[in-house]
Amino acid sequence: MTFDEDHSLPPEAPLAVEPPQEPPVAMNQTLPEDLRVPWGWVDLLMFALISIFGTLLLGIVLVIGFHLLGASREQAQKIFSERTSVSVLLQIALDFALLGFLAAQVRLKFHAPFWRTIGWRPLESGGKSRGRAVLLLILAGLVLDVVVTLASAISPPKQELPIEALFRDTRTALLFMLVAVVVAPVIEETIFRGYIYPVVARSWGVPAGVLVTGVLFGGLHAPQLWGGWAQIAALVIVGVALTLVRAATRTVFASFIVHTSYNSFQVLAILIGTHGLRYFPPMH
Numbered sequence: 001m002t003f004d005e006d007h008s009l010p011p012e013a014p015l016a017v018e019p020p021q022e023p024p025v026a027m028n029q030t031l032p033e034d035l036r037v038p039w040g041w042v043d044l045l046m047f048a049l050i051s052i053f054g055t056l057l058l059g060i061v062l063v064i065g066f067h068l069l070g071a072s073r074e075q076a077q078k079i080f081s082e083r084t085s086v087s088v089l090l091q092i093a094l095d096f097a098l099l100g101f102l103a104a105q106v107r108l109k110f111h112a113p114f115w116r117t118i119g120w121r122p123l124e125s126g127g128k129s130r131g132r133a134v135l136l137l138i139l140a141g142l143v144l145d146v147v148v149t150l151a152s153a154i155s156p157p158k159q160e161l162p163i164e165a166l167f168r169d170t171r172t173a174l175l176f177m178l179v180a181v182v183v184a185p186v187i188e189e190t191i192f193r194g195y196i197y198p199v200v201a202r203s204w205g206v207p208a209g210v211l212v213t214g215v216l217f218g219g220l221h222a223p224q225l226w227g228g229w230a231q232i233a234a235l236v237i238v239g240v241a242l243t244l245v246r247a248a249t250r251t252v253f254a255s256f257i258v259h260t261s262y263n264s265f266q267v268l269a270i271l272i273g274t275h276g277l278r279y280f281p282p283m284h
Contacts (some may be wrong), residue, residue: 033121034250035202036059037195038110044199051098058094061088085172092179095187102195119194119252137245137254141261144241144250148234148262149269155230163224167270177267185259192217193255206247213221214240238262 103114110117125133170226192213201209216241218232225231244253271277 031202032250033120034121035198035247037198038112039105039118039195040199041151041203043105044196047098047101047182047195050101051094053167054097058090058097062090075277084169085175088166088175088179090151090174095183099190102190103247119191119198119246120190120256121253123249123251123253134257137257138166138261140241140245141258141263142265144238144258144262145265145269147237148231151230152228157225157228157231158226161225161228161231167235167274167277173270173274173277180263181260181267185256185263188220189246189252189256189259190240192220194252197243197246200248210240210243210247213243214238217242 102118103230106112106114106117123130160261166176196216197209197213200212204212215236218236223234224231242255242259245258246252249255
């Protein structure tokens with residue numbers, strides 16, 4: 001063997017170069033920060049299916065539970081159809097289950113902090129004092145309350161609305177109003193303005209996102225107001241207004257303040273109109 005022989009290793013085959021891929025939507029820096037969420041339409045569809053089947057499953061489980069405790073199937077079904085406090089508690093349980101699902105998805109699937117990722121960012125006052133900005137949002141809730149009240153006065157429903165069943169006894173009415181002020185704004189703003197709106201807005205544009213999210217919000221409340229078409233239309237307007245606030249401020253916290261204010265003034269009006277829940281005049 002001579003020293004001038006080439007004993008070097010054969011050259012390695014060139015590595016295949018993968019074509020560049022578009023960054024995921026959550027990392028797309030061309031989008032506004034409040035629309036850079038890691039979930040998409042498939043996740044929204046999955047969430048919708050879980051919401052529907054979760055409602056059915058939870059209802060079935062509770063009906064079976066009441067039946068095992070001695071109530072007949074008809075009696076158990078009547079508890080839900082008459083919208084007693086049990087049905088309100090059922091809705092609370094479902095709401096928190098859905099919130100838990102979203103939190104688990106954001107933390108485990110997308111490895112991101114939940115509240116900030118889903119839109120609960122600090123409120124930017126835009127040069128105004130923070131207190132003044134909050135006050136303006138509270139006043140916006142009052143304006144929405146006036147709009148809905150006028151819509152109901154101009155075009156009152158011609159039949160009893162399903163929501164009226166919640167005010168047949170004081171305990172259920174108090175529970176419903178407590179949920180409306182304390183629980184509903186957090187859950188609904190997180191789902192509609194935090195989870196749904198960013199996907200629609202980045203796909204179809206902010207105006208479409210505001211409109212679609214508002215219509216979905218009104219549709220969620222339609223079963224409670226079925227037969228009161230002016231009332232349903234007013235709730236769609238409320239949904240659009242809340243989403244508009246979310247889009248303008250880029251934080252769910254702002255629409256949450258307006259939502260809480262709106263519901264609080266609604267509850268205050270009910271307390272005044274019913275003389276402290278002692279008299280329940282019909283809405284139709």
